[in-house]
Amino acid sequence: MANRQFDQSRTPTARKFLMRRRRQPIVGPTRANSDPPTAAMPQPSSDTMTPVQTDTPKPHSQPRRRDWGWPLIWLSVLLIFGGTAAGAFFWLITMPPPINCESISPLSPDMERLQCAQQAAASRKVDQLVKGLALVKDWPAEHPLYGQATQMRDEWSQSLLEIAQNKMDGGDLKSAIAIAGNVPKNSPVYADAQMLMALWQKDWDKGKILYNKAIEAIKTQQWQQATAYAQQMVRLRNDYWGQQRYGELLKQIVAERQAWGQLKEARDLATYETPDDLEKALSLVRKIGSNSYAYTLAKADIVKWSRKLLDLAAKRLQERDLDGAISIAKRVPQESSLYAEAQDFVLLSRAEILVPNTKSGPQQPAATIVAVLEAQAAARKLGPERPLYKQAQAKITDWQAQLKDLVQLQMASSLASVGQGLTYQLAIDQAQMVKQERPRRIYAQTLIAQWRKQLEQSQDRPYVVLAQQLAESGTINALKAAITKARQVTQGRPLRIEAQTLIASWNKQIQTLEDQPILDQAQTVAKQGNLGNAIRIAEKIGQGRALYKQARTSIDEWVGQIQIAEDRPKLNEATKLAAQGRLTEAIQVASQIGYGRALYYEAQDGIGRWAAERDAIRAAQQPAVTAQESYPAESYSPPAQEYYPPAEAYNPPAQNYAPPAEPYNPPAEAYVPPAEPYVPPAEPYVPPAEPYVPPAEPYVPPVESYSPPPEEPYYPPAESYNPPPEEPYYPPAESYNPPPAEPPAAAPPPAAPPAAEPLPMDGIE
Structure with missing residues (x-):
């Protein structure tokens, strides 16, 4: 601009202005010719100087030169300032206009x-x-x-x-x-620009790769790997990746780690599926930021747990727990997409709880009608824009149908309240008009069943009352008449159980009246000592009768007395034989007392004691021989016989009981041939012709007393026991299996010993 201004000063106008300024010094001498000042006068030379007249006074010429000097000075100053002002004004009026860059x-x-x-x-x-x-x-x-x-x-x-x-x-x-x-x-700087662009692109690609890897590590919760990728970004020659994005990434790692921790803790709590735990879980996930990768899963969990809360609330509502249902539904957070549904659920719950359950027990139709009307008014508060609007409308329709049924049932209840048979029937007919597809069908059927029961009770009560009146006399005929009257209450009627209970009681009284004389007669005969006749008399009381257990108790007692009287001589004889040292005979005699008889366990105790003594004597006197050597020809095998347990009815001695005087002859076919000998657990019988050889295993002396286990019963010969011949003998400390209940009267005598071999010294036969 300064150059342009300098150039314009060279225009023709500016040159005229400068030429005028150069002429101004000439004006002074021109005017000085007319009135020349003294100082400006040229000094004439001596050759041309004219003579000056002496009469002209010199003082008069000096003032005239001073008058022309000062005006000339002032005029010069004025001309200088005027020229400057004129030049400036000319320069101003000749300056070019400013440039308009818009045009x-x-x-x-x-x-x-x-x-x-x-x-x-x-x-x-x-x-x-x-x-x-x-x-x-x-x-x-x-x-x-x-x-x-x-x-x-x-x-x-x-x-x-x-x-x-x-x-x-x-x-x-x-x-x-x-x-x-x-x-x-x-x-x-073109080369620098190209180099920077290449460097920026390279660092950007590296930073983007590292950042994406870090993000993927964050998504998979690999926190250490994500941190390592973030630290590699610091090495880039780029402030954006090395500082800004690095700092953001570290903050994101911390936030994501915290968010995933909260999500895991919330999921652990939600596994219990209780309202309190679900509420705590929702509170935790709500703290997760929306920019977190865990937020998507957290948002889905919020919806899932909110739905679980609503399900629990609905379950509470089905249980008629209104406060519990509303309390659970209010725990759905506002952040959940089910929040509006939860609010509608609370409103519908308040309405639904007013209506009694159709499957519940007896209700008052009038009160139910009022409750249904209130529930409809509450449900109508939900507008079409609400989530549960359709459910509300469905409930309103259902309640309207229930209202119609309730009005009809109210009329039926009014009829049934009269309490007469005819009114009950009219009420039943009225309630049956509620069809099967109607919502109050179950309620109507409940009322019908109740009224039908009351109707049948009113019809059958006279039979029961009359039967009780007939049975008051307590005679057999009166009781039978009462039973006949009570049986008129047929099966399926409400009073059927009461009638059958009375019939059973009267039957028991009749049986007692009939059987008590028989039992008294049997006891009288037993006191006279005729136990057999007493048993036969008592057996007339059959099984299932009122006094049957009492009769069986008496029969068992009398049978025991008879068995003791029969078996005591045998046991005394065996004891006497054992005292004489004839232990084997004592065992055989005591074995005749069979299992189930009164003295059986006493006999078994003696048998075990005597067998132990016999085995101890033989073990001390005879040399050892192999356990396989035995004499099956001399072994005793008792015959098989059928065992009759005492629980069955006792047969009189004349028919089934064999007195001891008559010896028992075993059947020939019951005898076991020598090929299959019966080996008693104590030890097979060894004839005196050859000395007894004890088994290979040493015998344990009878210091340990023989204690037969009471829980192991004796098995009768019907189930023959044939132990393998190769089994060795076991000491008496182990269980002893006695011979059958009824052995033969006389055991076969042993073979005569040879003359060359004397009898044993102990005298055992």
């Missing part, structure tokens, strides 16, 4: 375009800098403004690089590369 065009002078570009570039806007560079980048070196344009180009290129670097630091790679790409090739 600049490609046809405008380069100077004006350069000035406009410089003004626009001063704003440091990218588009203005790009326009300026586009203007000057192609100017040749011969251009008058080339030097100034080159300086502007370098400044603008550097500004573009700075702006591009700022964009890159802000994470805008695309804009940074686009801005840096506007640097012209003839700019000194």
Whole structure:
């Protein structure tokens, strides 16, 4: 601008102004000719000087020169200031107008375009800098403004690089590369721009890869791996990835780790599926931020757990627990998509709890009608935009149908309240008009069953009352008449159980009246000592009668007395034989007392004691022989016989009981041949012809007393026991199996010993 102003000072107008200023010193001498001052007068030479008259006074000439000097000075000063002012005014009126950059065009002078570009570039806007560079980048070196344009180009290129670097630091790679790409090739910073763009792209790609890997590690909850990727981003030569995104990533790792921890804790609590635990779980997941990767799962869990709360609330409502249902439904958080549904559930629950359950017990129809009307009014508060609007409308329709049934049942209840048979029947007919598909069908059937029961009770009660009156006398005929009357209450009637109970009681009384004389007679005969006749009399009381157990108790007692009387001589005889040292005979005699008889266990105790004594004597006197050597020809095998347990009815001695005087002859076929000998557990019988050889195992002396186990009963000969012959003998400490209940009266005598071998010294036969 200064150059342009300097150039315009060279215009013709400016030259005229300067020439006028150069002429101003000539004006003084011109005017001095008419009134020359003394100081300006030229000194004449001596040759040309005219003679001065002496009569002219000199003092008169000095004042005239001073009058012309001061005006000339003031006039010069005035002319100088006036010329300056005139020149300035002329310069002002001749200054060119300012350039309008808005109307600049490609046809405008380069100077004006350069000035406009410089003004626009001063704003440091990218588009203005790009326009300026586009203007000057192609100017040749011969251009008058080339030097100034080159300086502007370098400044603008550097500004573009700075702006591009700022964009890159802000994470805008695309804009940074686009801005840096506007640097012209003839700019000194063009190579730097290309290098920076390549570096930015390389670091951006690395940073993006590391960042994506870190994000994937975060999604899979690999916190250490994500942190390692984040630390690698610091090494990048890029502030955006190394500082900004690195810091954001570390914060995200911490936040995600905390969010996943909260989600895991919440899921652990939710597994218990209780309202309190679900509420705590929802409270935890609600703290998870929406920008977290765990938020998506947390949001789904919120919906799932909210649905679980509503299910629990519905279950409580079915149990008629209104407060519990509402309390659970209110725990659904506002963040859940089911929050509106929970609010509707609370409203519908309050309405539904007013209506009694159709499957519940007896109700008052009038009160139920009022409750249904209140429930309908509450359900109508839900508008069409609410989530449970359809459910509310369905309930309103159902309640309307129930209302119609309740009105009909109210009429039936009014009839049944009279309490007469006819009114009960009318009420039943009225209630049966409620069809099967109606909502109050179950309630109607309940009322019908109740009224039918009351009707049948009113019909059967006279039979029961009359039967009780007949049975009051207590005679057999009266009791039978009462039973006949009570049996008129047929099966399926309400009073059937009561009638059958009375019939059973009267039957028991009749049996007692019939059987008591028989039992008294049997006891009288037993006291006289005729136990057999007493048993036969008592057996007339059959099984299932009222006094049967009492009769069986007496029969068992009398049978025991008979058995003791029969078996005591045998046991005394065996004891006597044992005292004489004839232990084997004592065992055989005591074995005749069979299992189930009164003295059986006493006999078994003696048998075990005597067998132990016999085995001890034989073990001490006879040399050892192999356990396999035995004499089956001399072994005793008792015959098999059928065992009759005492629980069965006792047969009188005349028919089934064999008195001891008559010897028992075993059947021939019952005798076991020597090929299969019966070996008693104590030891097989050894004839005195050859000495007894004890088994290979040493005998344990009878210091350990023989204690037969009471829980192991004796098995009768019917189930013959044939032990393997190779089993060795066991000492008496183990269980002893006695011979059968009824052995033969006389055991076969042993073979006569040879004359050369004497009898044993102990005298045992």
